[in-house]
Amino acid sequence: MLEVKKLCTGYGRIQVLWDIDFAVGENEIVALVGPNGSGKTTLLRAITGMIPVKSGSVDFLGESIKGQSIEEIVSRGIAHVPEGRRLFPGLTVRENLILGAWRTKETSVDHVVDLFPRLGERLNQIAGSMSGGEQQMCAIARGLMSKPNLIVIDELSLGLAPVVVDEIIQALPSIAESGTSILMVDQDVDAALTIATNAYVLEAGHCVLSGKASDLLADPRVQESYLGVG
Amino acid sequence: MDTFLQVTAYGLLQGGLLALVAVGFSLVWGIMNIVNLSHGAFVILGAYIAWEVQGWFGLDPFLGMFVSAIVLFCVGYVIQRYLINLIVNGPVFITLLLTFGINMALIQGMNLVFTADFRSIQTSYGSNSFEIGNIRIPLVRLLAFLLAIVITFALVAFVKRTRTGISIMATGMDRGAARLMGIRARHVYALTFAISAALAGMAGTMIATIETFDPSKAGKFTLMAFVVAVLGGLGNMYGALVGGLLIGLVEAWAGQYLSGTWVNGIAFLVLILVLIFRPNGLVGKAFYAARVEI
Secondary structure, eight states: OEEEEEEEEEETTEEEEEEEEEEEOTTOEEEEEOOTTSSHHHHHHHHTTSSOEEEEEEEETTEEOTTOOHHHHHHTTEEEEOTTOOOOTTSBHHHHHHHHTTTTTOOOOHHHHHHOHHHHHTTTSBGGGSOHHHHHHHHHHHHHTTOOSEEEESSTTTTOOHHHHHHHHHHHHHHHHTTOEEEEEOSOHHHHHHHOSEEEEEETTEEEEEEEHHHHHHOHHHHHHHSOOO | OHHHHHHHHHHHHHHHHHHHHHHHHHHHHHHHOOOOTTHHHHHHHHHHHHHHHHHHHOOOHHHHHHHHHHHHHHHHHHHHHHTGGGGTTSOHHHHHHHHHHHHHHHHHHHHHHHOSOOBOOOOTTTTOEEEETTEEEEHHHHHHHHHHHHHHHHHHHHHHHSHHHHHHHHHHHBHHHHHHTTOOHHHHHHHHHHHHHHHHHHHHHHHHTTSOBOGGGHHHHHHHHHHHHHHHOTTOHHHHHHHHHHHHHHHHHHHHHSOGGGHHHHHHHHHHHHHHHOTTOSSSOOTTTTOBOO
16 A cells, blocks of 8 residues: 655755665554654655655555655545644644544544544543643544545654553554554554554664564564563 | 713724724734734725725725725735745744835835825715714714624634634644645635735725725734734734724724824833733733644
């Protein structure tokens, strides 16, 4: 569905990513892991057009999306839940969700409230006044409102209480099964690899390891660097 | 006492028009962080368009103002989409410089096309008025006041209740996140500016039925829009209404009891006092307090 080949990019003259290859298939959950500054967020940004791709190719549903504007890429069916959630703080939860469905003009919020029942009680609350976990649920729900083919989630659990993280993580497999593939970045490598289908490990802008998430979870290099085992 | 009530009534009626001038200015400032120094020129341009339309087709100014609104909507859209959008992320000094330039171009253009003679829009009912007690209310002023209030409330309803309106607010709060929703921020900006210009055009038409106008008056309306918008709280549309009414009253009282030359001084004194005691403006806090950039 999403295929990235030999992608290089960066900010201005500073190159951050070198020759990244990866792919996300139908109904898959793909995790990107790696230390701070390894380029995970940059990669997500390059995919949705928030920063320009220097070289390489980005294909989505068989068509190149390289060089297109954020708005064009989003309207092809990729939702991006950015780092820091970026809800519209002064609008209500319902208004945030409705804006998530900007391109499909969907006004029913039922299918995302089924996924995160807590949001149902908070639809008329101002988004900025909710707890961090509820805001993350709202941000993911907002991304799902347009029923995208792919949802990109950056720093899913950053700064959230473990209980809430579990609740969100538990919801991901059913999202993938219902037809929205997931590309996620998370600092909680253990949790990410447990639910993911495939995973890629980035280090200093290079993809150093990739494969089935279950294999990576058992890989001694991953265990040593990220899981504190061994 | 009668004089006081009469002056107060005039102040309120004038204040409604000031509110309509300021509400679009405040919207543009709140959403895009642009202090539009050409706003007053839009007001005057709106007056000229309605004046011409009346001259050519005999159209009543209270209908002609919709022609002004449509023309200025288009002018505003094009100016923002193809000019101001180029530097909308620049430092405030650059946006000030550009809108200052647009203001000069518009004013000089109007001087060339319409000459610098004083104009006013006359109507057959222009001198009609009625009395409540001992207070005389001119019909045209009342009509203009009521329309200004209705249009201001209609704008608030549009921004808060419609999908497009909510997308404008969202873009103002976080442009980057709005783009991630697929909202075309450049179009939203142009639309916001167009609405602001259209409202200025309507206000200008109504002002032209009450007082004389010429291109050099543009600066006065920009200044008034600035004072009223800051007074009410930036980007806050009800705030612009409250601020407009207050400045209308203050100006009327100052003009009556002090002297005409003190009017602007007193208006700014009120502004300074409000900013000392309520730095976010009269009405609540500015809704865009949580602006972030991508």
